[in-house]
Structures are given as structure tokens and as C-alpha cells.
Amino acid sequence: MGKDLIHENLAKQVKNKMLSDDLLFDIAEVFKIFGDSTRIKIIYALKLSELCVSDLAFITNTSDSAISHQLRILKQAKLVKSRKEGKVVYYSLKDEHVIKLFEIGREHAYEL
Amino acid sequence: MGKDLIHENLAKQVKNKMLSDDLLFDIAEVFKIFGDSTRIKIIYALKLSELCVSDLAFITNTSDSAISHQLRILKQAKLVKSRKEGKVVYYSLKDEHVIKLFEIGREHAYEL
DNA sequence: TAAATATATGAACAATTATTCAGATAAGAG
DNA sequence: CTCTTATCTGAATAATTGTTCATATATTTA
DSSP states (O other), X not given: OOOOOTTHHHHHXXXXXXXXXXXXXXXHHHHHHHSSHHHHHHHHHHXXXXXXXXXXXXXXXXXXXXXXXXXXXXXXTTSEEEEEETTEEEEEESOHHHHHHHHHHHHHHHTO | OOOOOTXXXXXXXXXXXXXXXXXXXXXXXXXXXXXXXXXXXXXXXXXXXXXXXXXXXHHHTOOHHHHHHHHHHHHHTTSEEEEEEXXXXXXXXXXXXXXXXXXXXXXXXXXX
């Protein structure tokens, strides 16, 4: 006896309306970037001001190296951008989208 | 020689304006829940309809057990709610907040 | 050119986590 | 009561990931 679906029609309809696995994967990837304390701290700090690596390390009580690693991830995810001035690299948020996403997560966190 | 801050005043000002570590941690936790393919699929499916465990397993091509584990996480995070009817447990999204968060993540994913 | 500084990087390690598997509950059907 | 079905659960495994440490690169300054 094969396994029967409890709500066959409904389940098949929903399955047909699902977004592509690729897109759902990408959406999860975006959230994954926000889902780390250090990166969230960096994002919030950059929401307040453009900052360099050592500023961010000081602000978040983390090592320069850890910050640098996380900034690379944030940059690859196109959430932050950077500009170099001499030895110093200044980072800032890429666009308003990032702030919007942060704020909605913040609202939800308040509700818990 | 102690390590000097490159932008002492700015960095200290930003540090003073930072949200509490606890709140930033909670915000990251919310995003972490969304940051998994299986959970994102569940959330999107539940956006389309109230569904039971085996429906979700069929729709997402995952085992009942894996779905059940993830639903527990989603419920603890207050992103989904459930009601029981006989042997079957029906799950649905907790509120519009969840949809809003999903949609903004989706917008960002499109831009990549 | 040599020393100092800001940032970046690769490897190793520890911690977290998603899935699987076996089995436990709970509820309806025969 | 027994069998089947839907869901849940705990332990084990495998994979991912964040930090640290040592070192490399790049730029300024002495």
C-alpha cells in the first residue's frame, strides 16, 4: 500500500504554487547572513555611521580579524560596500533595503 | 604602546548608541530561523495554506520527521501556530509579520 | 629602505545544527 | 482490544560555520 496524501488536492495545489527551490534557497541565504550576532552588530553600527575595521572591532568588542572575516561575507552578500583611503578601508551599508530588513527583524524581536 | 583608535570620538559615539547585546542577539535569532531552506519552504507553503505535517513533507520533498523537527523550532520562535484535529495537526503562520519579513527577504534575493 | 600600521587571509578548532533512524505517543478504525 | 496512521522525540551522524592564531599584503612614515 503506497502512502496516501491526507489532503491530496490541497497538497498538490500548494506544491504547484511553490517558488523554485533555487529562489527559496537564495531567500534563506539572505536571512542566514543576518542570522549572526556579530554581523547584526556590524549592520547596526554601519546604520549609524560609515566605519573602518578597527572601529567596528572596538564597537563590537571583537578582534580585527573576526570583523574582517565577517565584512567579507557581508560584502559578498552585497549588504555592505567599502572604499579605501590610504591604509584604512571604510565600510557602509549598501542600500536602504538592508536597513528595512533589519528594522522588521527588530520589530519582531521586540514582540517576543 | 596601547592600541589607539583611529577614529576615537566617532567610534565611542557609535558604541554609546548601540542597542543592547541582548536585543541584537534576539534580532539575529529571528533571522537565523528564516535562514534555512527547509524552514523557508515551510513558511512559504504555510503562506499559501494551512497544512499538516505530511502535506508539508510532500510539498517540500522532506521526511515527516525532519518537518516535525523544524515545525517545533518554528513554533518555539512563535512564527507558526497549530491546532489539532484528531490525529492530524494543522499548522499556519502566526501573523502578518512573518509574511512581511519573508517578502522583504524575497525582494532582496531578487536583486542579487 | 626599514619599521609601523590597517586590513586581509588560510588553516585549525570548537561549536552549532539539520537530517536520519528507531522508537514512542496519541487517536481513530476494525 | 488490536492495528493502523499521524506526529513527535532523542540520539547519532555529518556538515556547516565563527573565531583564533599566525602570517601575508598594502600603505604610510621615519
